[in-house]
Structures are given as structure tokens and as C-alpha cells.
């Protein structure tokens with residue numbers, strides 16, 4: 001079944017036995033997050049959860065949707081996440097194959113228009129006791145460059161304030177942040193649209209640092225195999241996914257900020273929060289019966305770990321463009337996205353391991369990595385365990401360590417060539433004919 005929106009995805013999860021429905025009344029303040037946290041720590045990531053009966057709100061909440069390798073693969077309609085690397089390679093070879101979205105004039109996300117919305121009636125979560133309030137944790141934030149008109153869709157957490165305003169925390173360097181800078185410089189109000197609940201591929205695309213000129217919406221269409229339908233907002237020229245569950249439209253007036261946070265994060269502690277751009281909400285448009293998806297972040301493993309795994313497979317071809325000698329990488333879930341990576345390379349020249357580290361830290365996905373370890377490609381497939389084993393055997397302390405002033409430890413754990421002071425190594429391999437014999441006789445030894 002083709003997945004066009006959140007509802008299609010929920011139906012696919014249901015058919016696959018990956019969805020658990022909760023009919024008992026639950027509180028969007030702390031209780032849903034606590035259930036989700038517990039579920040996501042079950043072997044294999046538990047199940048996706050659909051809470052039908054949320055205290056004080058007529059709308060259901062869905063969590064842990066992407067919280068396992070199999071659900072992530074279902075979301076992106078691939079048999080296995082490893083297939084994403086080939087898909088990305090094909091796209092980079094033919095960038096035109098990412099389909100431009102189709103424009104529609106009537107959309108499910110505009111079935112109902114609320115000019116004076118009560119944001120408190122929506123079951124957005126307060127996840128941890130010390131959180132400053134409720135947050136939209138899986139938002140798709142649409143903005144546009146004031147000069148070029150180029151669009152961006154990014155995932156930045158959104159804080160709900162009691163007076164119906166919301167705050168967006170986009171970090172310096174993100175697409176939304178750049179657009180805001182331009183509007184601020186021009187002293188102009190900035191239109192923003194926050195879509196909630198859309199095609200799963202768009203949710204993933206919103207959290208990827210895609211290279212220009214690839215836009216998130218076209219990229220999501222490419223992953224889904226069909227263009228996404230987009231509709232113009234009511235109050236601005238911004239385009240939003242027609243099949244979204246709901247859309248918050250608003251404006252950031254020049255200089256308008258408010259303090260958000262604290263926010264319990266994947267570090268296992270609270271972000272103190274900061275002054276963030278304040279959005280004056282002008283309207284909410286929605287389906288008649290919107291479902292609110294949410295994610296809970298905290299100590300791993302949680303849903304974002306599996307989103308990171310999909311990102312890892314998709315970003316590998318981009319890293320190979322940066323450093324063609326890269327064969328594979330593995331990012332442990334504890335590093336959440338780009339915190340830690342073991343990278344295997346085809347090493348041919350002295351100093352190559354260090355050069356790869358320098359290039360990865362200069363730009364791109366891993367530039368904010370805290371621990372990057374480069375090992376040799378062995379032809380046996382890279383796993384975390386194998387990569388660390390290789391690294392511990394090859395590394396020479398402290399000569400192979402690179403500590404950057406901005407807080408990254410790079411480890412060149414490649415085998416050293418004679419000109420680097422290393423000795424040639426002969427890798428352990430079973431005798432080929434004995435291996436063939438053992439394989440042939442395996443059952444004879446009494447093994448299955």
C-alpha cells in the first residue's frame with residue numbers, strides 16, 4: 001500500500017501488527033511520555049502507540065511510530081534500511097528524479113479553519129516533569145528565504161505558550177535560522193507554517209541536512225515514489241503538505257522572542273532553554289479529526305535512534321562524495337545522530353585517515369561529531385563491535401588522536417603503512433580449501 005500520509009502509515013503499521021491501540025484515558029501531561037518511554041525500551045523498540053482517549057482533548061495521539069528498524073523500513077517502504085543507501089546514490093546520480101510537488105487548491109489539512117484557535121485543546125505533550133510546558137516534538141516547520149524565495153522544511157521543537165503564541169527553537173546553522181536572520185536584518189515580519197502529521201518520508205526529510213538544491217518536499221516524494229501534494233497556506237504564500245493533520249500558521253514579528261525550555265532531551269538531562277523567535281499564531285487549519293503524532297526524547301534507545309539509523313544509510317553517499325575513500329559507517333544509537341561514528345575507509349596513502357577526519361569535521365553531517373573513529377575496510381562488513389575491535393588493535397596513543405578546539409576526538413585507527421612507522425600485517429584468514437571442506441561437512445559434525 002502506498003503511504004501518502006500519517007493515516008496510511010498507521011494503517012500499514014496496524015496490518016503489520018506493529019500498532020498498539022490504547023483505549024484507556026491517558027494524560028498528555030507526562031503519562032503518554034512515560035508509557036512511550038517504557039514501550040520504546042522493550043526489545044525491538046516495542047510497538048507504535050495510538051492513544052484514542054486523551055484527557056481534556058478530543059484528538060488522539062500517536063507515538064513511537066518510527067521506533068524500530070522494521071517500522072522505519074515500513075515508513076519508507078523499503079524491505080531493509082540498508083537499501084536506502086542505493087536509493088540515495090541513484091538520486092545523487094540523477095537529481096532530477098526527485099519529483100516536484102503537485103499544487104492542490106483543496107486539502108484535508110484545511111477542512112476546518114480556526115481563526116481563534118485554542119492551542120490548549122490539542123494534546124501536545126509535556127514529556128518530563130521539569131519541562132517548561134507542552135511542546136510539539138514532531139513538527140514540520142516551513143519557512144521561505146526573504147530574498148530568493150527558496151523554501152525549507154525543518155524539524156525544530158515548538159513550545160506552546162499559554163497566550164496562544166508558540167516559540168520555535170531552531171539552532172544556528174539550520175535552514176529556518178538562516179531565513180529568520182534575513183527577515184530580522186530586513187526588519188520584516190516572517191511568515192511561518194508548522195505542519196503536524198504528514199507523510200513519514202517528509203518527517204525524515206525534515207531532520208536531514210540535505211544538500212542544495214535538493215528540497216525536503218521533493219526528496220520525500222522521491223522516497224515515496226510519488227510527488228507530494230502541497231497546498232498554499234491561508235495567510236501566507238508558504239506551501240504545506242495537503243495531507244497534514246493540522247497546520248499552525250503564524251508570523252514572527254521583528255525582534256519578538258520569548259524564553260522556551262526547560263526541555264528534557266536525548267542527553268538524559270534538561271536543556272535550560274533560550275530566547276527563541278516568538279510566533280504570533282494567525283490561524284490553525286486542520287482535518288475534522290486530526291491525529292497528533294509526537295515523539296519523546298530521552299535516554300536511548302528511543303524513537304530518534306531509529307530515525308538516526310535511516311539517516312545514517314541515506315547520508316552515507318553524501319559522506320562518500322566528501323571523501324571517496326569512505327566505504328561504510330556505523331553510528332551507535334547512543335551518539336544520537338551525529339555524536340559518534342566509526343567510519344571504514346579504503347586506505348592507500350600515508351596520513352589518509354587523518355585527512356578523512358579533517359574533511360569530515362570541516363563540513364557536512366559529521367562536522368559536530370564528538371567521537372569519530374576511522375578504521376580500515378576489511379571486506380567483512382562494518383559493525384560497531386568489529387569496528388571498535390579493529391580500532392583498539394590499530395590505534396597508537398596518543399599519536400593517532402586528534403583533539404579539535406571545538407570538542408571533537410578524532411581517532412585515526414587505520415593500520416599504519418611502513419612510511420607511517422607501521423609494520424605490514426598479515427590478516428588472519430582460514431585456509432581456503434579447509435574452509436570449503438568445513439562448509440561442505442558442517443552437518444556431518446552434527447551441526448544444523
Ligand SMILES: Cc1cc2nc3c(=O)[nH]c(=O)nc-3n(C[C@H](O)[C@H](O)[C@H](O)COP(=O)(O)O)c2cc1C
Nearest residue numbers: 154155156157169170171174175176206207208209
Ligand atoms: C526529534 C528531533 C528533534 C529535533 N529538534 C531540533 C530542534 O529543536 N532544533 C534544531 O535546530 N534542530 C532539531 N533537530 C535537528 C534538525 O531537525 C536537523 O538539524 C535538520 O537538518 C534541520 O533541518 P534544516 O537542515 O533544513 O535546517 C531535531 C531532530 C530530531 C530528529
